[in-house]
Amino acid sequence: MRTIFAIFKKELVSYLTTPWAWVVFTGMTFISSAFFVGLLANFKQAHEVARNAQLGWTQLPPEYQAFRNLTDGVVVNLWSSVLILTLFVAPFLSMRLFAEERRNKTFELLMTTPIRPFEIVAGKYLGALGIIGMTLGLTIIFPLILAAFGSSESGSALEWNTVLLGYAGLLLWGATNMAIGMFISSLTESQMVAAFVSFAIALVWMLIRSVATDVDEPVRSILNYLSFDSQLQNLIKGVLDLRPFVFFGSVIAVCLLLTHRSIEAQRWT
Amino acid sequence: MIEVENLTKTYRDRVAIDALNFSVKEGQIVGFLGPNGAGKSTTMKILTGFMPPTSGKARVAGFDLFEKPLEAKRRIGYLPETPPLYPELTVRGYLKFVSELKGVASAKVKSEIDRVAQGTGLMPELDRLTGTLSKGYRQRVGIAQAMLGNPALLILDEPTEGLDPRQRREVLELIKSLKGQHTVVLSTHILAEVKAICEQVLIIHRGKIVADDTMANITGGRETGLEDKFIQLTAE
Numbered sequence: 001m002r003t004i005f006a007i008f009k010k011e012l013v014s015y016l017t018t019p020w021a022w023v024v025f026t027g028m029t030f031i032s033s034a035f036f037v038g039l040l041a042n043f044k045q046a047h048e049v050a051r052n053a054q055l056g057w058t059q060l061p062p063e064y065q066a067f068r069n070l071t072d073g074v075v076v077n078l079w080s081s082v083l084i085l086t087l088f089v090a091p092f093l094s095m096r097l098f099a100e101e102r103r104n105k106t107f108e109l110l111m112t113t114p115i116r117p118f119e120i121v122a123g124k125y126l127g128a129l130g131i132i133g134m135t136l137g138l139t140i141i142f143p144l145i146l147a148a149f150g151s152s153e154s155g156s157a158l159e160w161n162t163v164l165l166g167y168a169g170l171l172l173w174g175a176t177n178m179a180i181g182m183f184i185s186s187l188t189e190s191q192m193v194a195a196f197v198s199f200a201i202a203l204v205w206m207l208i209r210s211v212a213t214d215v216d217e218p219v220r221s222i223l224n225y226l227s228f229d230s231q232l233q234n235l236i237k238g239v240l241d242l243r244p245f246v247f248f249g250s251v252i253a254v255c256l257l258l259t260h261r262s263i264e265a266q267r268w269t
Numbered sequence: 270m271i272e273v274e275n276l277t278k279t280y281r282d283r284v285a286i287d288a289l290n291f292s293v294k295e296g297q298i299v300g301f302l303g304p305n306g307a308g309k310s311t312t313m314k315i316l317t318g319f320m321p322p323t324s325g326k327a328r329v330a331g332f333d334l335f336e337k338p339l340e341a342k343r344r345i346g347y348l349p350e351t352p353p354l355y356p357e358l359t360v361r362g363y364l365k366f367v368s369e370l371k372g373v374a375s376a377k378v379k380s381e382i383d384r385v386a387q388g389t390g391l392m393p394e395l396d397r398l399t400g401t402l403s404k405g406y407r408q409r410v411g412i413a414q415a416m417l418g419n420p421a422l423l424i425l426d427e428p429t430e431g432l433d434p435r436q437r438r439e440v441l442e443l444i445k446s447l448k449g450q451h452t453v454v455l456s457t458h459i460l461a462e463v464k465a466i467c468e469q470v471l472i473i474h475r476g477k478i479v480a481d482d483t484m485a486n487i488t489g490g491r492e493t494g495l496e497d498k499f500i501q502l503t504a505e
Contacts (some may be wrong), residue, residue: 108317
């Protein structure tokens with residue numbers, strides 16, 4: 001346990017003393033702020049239209065309905081955007097996990113100290129979770145701003161249940177991306193290759209759903225099941241759904257096992 | 270301390286080391302010599318448990334490296350060819366991290382870091398980032414790291430490689446000072462260094478042990494004895 005914690009701590013120190021994490025933090029904050037401001041503008045516009053319409057909200061087309069309250073109009077949409085952002089930033093955080101150890105030749109150090117490979121994998125993955133948690137944690141500021149300054153017809157500005165379930169979905173997706181990225185990172189010495197391949201995998205995963213609309217059953221159902229956005233759509237909308245936890249949990253478990261195998265196997269070459 | 274039986278390692282079709290047999294007694298400083306590519310690093314990687322052999326057995330302090338790897342690794346300090354440093358950590362942070370990996374008791378970590386830093390002359394540099402250190406100091410951090418937890422056996426892969434003459438002498442003095450407390454196996458192709466500090470000499474050529482003897486027997490008392498023997502044994 002102590003060695004896992006030591007590796008976890010070291011990972012966080014390494015992340016926070018090198019510029020990469022800060023670049024990612026800045027990018028994440030900047031782009032998600034831009035989305036947030038855009039969504040607020042849409043929200044305001046929808047409310048103006050509603051105010052000017054004779055019958056109010058009932059008269060407006062369905063795409064405006066979501067903007068009736070802050071939770072559905074702003075936060076749910078924001079989470080969907082951050083979901084895509086995560087797909088872009090996670091590879092830049094996960095790429096160094098093992099690739100850097102191999103380039104620095106510190107991998108030999110880890111493998112010759114009296115610790116088991118699974119402790120290395122566990123410590124590294126906890127560090128990865130820590131850093132993606134921090135990155136995504138920056139976006140929780142937006143609902144807090146809304147809660148402080150916003151209001152709604154029903155009193156409280158936000159439905160926190162919906163907000164937090166969506167956020168849980170986001171974290172789950174972040175954790176999955178880091179697990180995939182860690183596995184890819186364990187296969188190569190080059191961080192750029194690791195980032196690129198992890199990103200390519202996530203990108204293909206993102207495109208699965210659009211492919212699914214053009215194919216016949218039963219392939220369509222399978223593709224739909226595998227696509228991450230359909231897995232996550234309930235959570236993002238604030239409906240408690242345990243299936244994505246099982247689904248992404250399995251993906252994470254498989255990636256951790258593969259990472260373990262991969263670092264064991266490297267000793268043989 | 271080390272017992273090696275029929276140790277063989279092949280990479281695809283290339284035989285790196287071929288049925289090595291040797292043993293090292295406790296407290297010895299052993300020079301592990303050979304031309305480049307003779308199999309020194311491969312042997313050391315196997316002895317530290319980093320790499321499994323294709324066949325054969327290796328035991329450290331009585332523990333088989335592949336049946337009881339954790340027990341064996343607890344007794345080994347290893348300096349690989351390149352000191353395994355994290356450039357973003359300070360020397361102190363780095364040594365603390367390695368102590369934790371080696372399972373040094375929390376209460377002892379601080380005194381253990383002081384001990385190895387003192388031994389390697391790193392005291393004034395403890396708060397510098399390892400990435401900013403000169404090559405000589407990196408090498409010392411690598412040796413300090415190997416000494417953490419006071420392992421019975423130190424395996425040093427070319428500890429003086431790339432150092433200037435002064436640093437070279439300092440590192441050799443340091444290794445010499447470890448005599449008695451640790452068994453040391455060091456690889457190098459600089460024979461003068463071996464002559465200065467080693468008691469036992471192992472010469473490996475093309476994956477085979479061609480000499481395993483005490484320094485006195487190998488040199489036969491002559492000044493150039495070791496060089497002559499080395500060149501004679503590693504000829505084509």
